[in-house]
Structure formats: structure tokens, C-alpha cells
Amino acid sequence: MNKKEIPPKIVKPQMTGEVVGKSAKTVRVLVLQSKFNSLYRKHYQKKRYFLAHDEENKLKKGDKAGLFPARPISKLKHYYARPL
Numbered sequence: 767m768n769k770k771e772i773p774p775k776i777v778k779p780q781m782t783g784e785v786v787g788k789s790a791k792t793v794r795v796l797v798l799q800s801k802f803n804s805l806y807r808k809h810y811q812k813k814r815y816f817l818a819h820d821e822e823n824k825l826k827k828g829d830k831a832g833l834f835p836a837r838p839i840s841k842l843k844h845y846y847a848r849p850l
Contacts, residue, residue: 781845791823
């Protein structure tokens with residue numbers, strides 16, 4: 767009997783953003799969220815910064831990065847960052 771190979775599950779990043787800061791094995795990623803205020807009928811952007819783990823130090827300032835959830839790596843790091 768031949769077993770059919772199951773393709774690996776494609777995992778999409780939970781959030782995407784731009785790298786704005788860097789230190790050893792850590793990047794600071796700016797994530798912009800577009801929101802809408804129903805009372806004033808206005809669109810606005812909310813900024814949020816996340817610290818993410820970059821094991822191989824591949825990311826540089828200005829790069830686009832995807833954030834993937836992970837177990838807590840440190841007090842403030844709960845995501846892995848991968849280049850897009």
C-alpha cells in the first residue's frame with residue numbers, strides 16, 4: 767500500500783509589520799491596524815509595537831516581518847519574527 771504524503775500545513779503570520787528596532791536575537795516590530803469609529807464615521811490607524819524573537823538575526827531595520835505566536839520566550843517576547 768502506498769501512503770499518500772500529506773503536504774505540510776501552511777501557516778500564515780498572525781500579524782505583519784515593519785522592523786523599527788533591533789538588538790541581539792530580538793526585533794521590535796511596528797504593526798499598524800486600521801480601525802473605524804462608527805460614531806464619527808472616521809477611519810484611523812492604531813500603532814502597536816511588539817518584541818519578537820529572531821534566532822538567526824536575518825532581519826534589519828526597514829524589513830517587512832511576519833509575527834507568529836509562540837510560547838513566552840521572555841517577559842515581553844511572545845512571537846517569532848520571519849522575513850516576508
